[in-house]
Amino acid sequence: MTELDLVLARKEAVADGVARLTLRDPRGGPLPEWEPGAHVDLLLGEGLERQYSLCGDPADRSELAVAVLREPDSRGGSAYVHDRLAEGDTVRVRGPRNNFALVDSPRYLFLAGGVGITPILPMVAAAHSRGADWRLVYGGRTRASMAFADVLTDTYGDRVELRPQDETGLLPLDSLLAAPEPDTAVYCCGPEPLLAEVERRCATWPPGALHVERFSPKQGADAGPRQAFEVELAHSGVTLLVPPDKSILEVVEDAGIPVLSSCQEGTCGTCETEVREGVPDHRDSLLTDEEREAGETMMICVSRSCGPRLVLEL
Template identity: 65%
Template sequence: MTPTRTIEVDLDLVLTDKEPIAQDVVRLTFARPDGTDLPAWQPGAHIDLQLSPELTRQYSLCSDPADRTRWQVAVLRAPDGRGGSAHVHDRLAPGDPIRARGPRNHFALQPSPRYLFLAGGIGITPLLPMLTEAERQGAEWELVYGGRSLASMAFHTELRATYGERVRLVPQDEHGLPDLDALLGSPRPDTLVYCCGPEGLLRAVEEGCAAWPADALHTERFAPRGGQLAGEGEEFEVALARTGRTVTVPPGTSVLDAVEQAGVPVLSSCRAGTCGTCETAVLDGIVDHRDSLLTPTEQAAHDTMLICVSRAACPRLVLDL
């Protein structure tokens, strides 16, 4: 399967089911109120949920892409979070209406004869549909799934029941951390690595894959890389090709904020360089990439940028806005 770009839409949905599936994890099921099909999506996609007028959060779709009647996400209660997971756990109830935007996919499953999937905690969610697709492709694959304890690891029972020994569960309280040296120490031919989880796991996997072929590793982050947003940067100009306007971006102000202050509306969500909503084509100039989403190859092309965090590495950028 060659991933194709999906068209983002704004949807009015209803929460049809909410069920606990692990310690501090609930699975939410959404459908259209009239029961019509939802937009098509591919493994790795996520959606924005507008939990309140001031609260929008991104969640990976973890249901079956072939089932167009519903979307499902799983949400971990984060005690030190910014309020989204608490709202989901404490306030959302079946029957509630909710506004959604998407689907959006910067973590698409690329065709390969072999896959190594690495999950940490709630990072299992975007990988679930990938396993289904890898099976459909007839590819070889294995999943190594770590968590604090078995009770905290969502979907572990059905994963083992469905896929058997190809799923390796590594609860930390029983087995410690996954042995990444053994998994990644020698690059595997014709193998793609997909990893999602906490920052410590992602950084360790990135280090472990340093000797692997370029773009063998695919990651998704729920929060920016440590230090990725540091530094205010220099003042620069942004030329908006569609409007013919030029906007000055001072130190400490994002391109997104500067463009919005100039009266040009741009879709955005996380404002942290992780979701991709504000991705904008770069027509000319060099980008100081500060996002946690684009691959090194995508960043090196300097033909797109996440304007909520990235800046210019030159005096002037020309954007498709």
């Protein structure tokens, strides 16, 4: 996967507590192609790696842009971005990667909460350019906390509905998702309570209608028994024991076998690995129900085995 050292060309406030970072190649070269829904990893030093959705224009290869919310309970990433990163600094970037791709559909309903608007921005632009029927309902704590709100309403008018919580309450999900709508793709990004409620209401929609992206694990995603099991690495030719208190990723790395990983929470997809034999015990927050049932891949940073043995393409 591509890793680049980019320069922070611009850092600007786009809402209360939200900073937009514009990253460019220091030599002016073109940056990797990407599509709406993609994200990158920022390697911030001191062991900090964080995933942020790209919110710029995919057609503009001269820059990559992300928006970062200052989290009050930051584990270090957002505080580093807001307090220590300055224009002119070098930032190592890995990616882009896309686990939230925009499917072709005649109709879209976009639901965004807070900084979850970032992957939705290029999606809205793409849907609009395709001539699709679309609607965006965007909520936030206050109007001042809602990044890009003015740009969205100025550009798209009444296709965009802004719903600051202190003015209108929570998003009206009961009416928005009251009944399945034919040929409609629902895209949602935001805080976990919003995602969970949208998933609950879309349970009766057609399979594949709902698309969500998380940057924190689902509540209870890693619950369940933790038994020891064996994992055979098909390419490396070794078999390893995974004890109850370690992940597959940890055991593989302890054996000296390099594996690309990032979040280690089952949300980013970096460590997704093909399963050759065995039944994975999926504990990630990324795969769809259909992908879980197929059992063809797994996130080895959190997922385990339903049986005594797995064979993986490692």
